[in-house]
Amino acid sequence: LGNFGLEVNILTPGYGPRIYLTGILTELELEAxxxxxxxxCVGEGCSRCLYSCPGDAVGHFDINKPACAQFAQEFGYMTVTAMMQKFAKADKAEKREMLKSRDLFGFWQGILRVVGSFGDCPRCLAVCPxxxxxxxxxxxxQxxxxxxTPEKVALGKRFKQARKDGDDIPGLNDWNIRWVGPNGYTGQAAKKVRQEFKDGQxxxxxAAERGDGS
Ligand code: SF4
Ligand code: SF4
Known part of the structure; x- marks a missing residue:
């Protein structure tokens, strides 16, 4: 399907990180x-996900999950448990106010429709080329x-230099590299998909010009 990008989202040549994954149970014998x-991923020379991240959560093929969760899971588990703890300690008047708060509305939406509790920040997905x-x-x-910011651009440049220098980068260690793509970026996978897309178009x-819909 694809492999990990700088921000550790799965990246596919056809749709970048803008996909949802699911599974199908079958008894068919399929060839893997x-x-x-x-x-x-284009790599450190791109770094657009790093530039766009409001939580400064993007690392070097690594992610600071708590920093990301503040934006991507505004009403996720972390927020909801903090709210419940606050509610348990609040006096009667404070509880009444909390029951009318935006936080409680967000909590309710999160439980009912997953809104705000998962995938709430679109930035690194939207800007990935x-x-x-x-x-x-x-x-x-986009x-x-x-x-x-200049600081984010400087960080992207440091990442690029570190990789060029062969530094010890945890996100690209012997275990992680297989998830990133051991052969490195060549652009060939994306080129192939683009060509298939153009041919399909x-x-x-x-077919439309012929009016036969085939
Ligand atoms: S989802 Fe948002 S906060 Fe999380 S890494 Fe992507 S841009 Fe940053
Ligand atoms: S925005 Fe650029 S650096 Fe980030 S995952 Fe996409 S291709 Fe990689």
Whole structure:
């Protein structure tokens, strides 16, 4: 399917990190393919996910999960347990106020619809340039990253230099590299998918012009 990006989201050549994974139980005997050895992520020279992250959570093929959770799980487990602890200690008047608060509304939404409790921050997903969907739908709006700062750019450059120098990078150690793509980034996987997409579009246009819908 793909492998991990700088921000440790799974990246696919077709849709970058903008996918949901699911599983199907079957009794069919299926042939497994091998792991993807090419690194799908453009790498440290891109660092757009790092620039966009409001929680400064993106590391060097690593992520600070608590820092990410403050934005991606605004009403996730961490927030809800903190709220419950606060509620248990509050006096009657405070409890009454808490029951009318935005936090309680968020907690309720999180339980009912998962809104706010999971995947609430879209930034690293939206700005990642990998995937045909990025070029078709997102590039115009997401080209500029308002959260980018000189400090974040400097951090991306340090990551790039560290990799070039062969430094000991935990996110790329012997265990993790197989999830990132041991062959490194060449752009070939993305190029192949882009070509297939273009060919598919051409076929659709030709069929529409012929009016046969095939
Ligand atoms: S989901 Fe948001 S907070 Fe988490 S790593 Fe991505 S950009 Fe940062
Ligand atoms: S934004 Fe760039 S550095 Fe981040 S995961 Fe996507 S390709 Fe990799």
């Amino acid at each position: 393919d091998g792991p993807m050895a090419e690194q799908v 990998v995937g045909v969907d990025y070029h078709a739908f997102l590039a115009d709006d 080209k500029h990253i308002p959260e980018q 051409k076929r659709l246009i030709t």
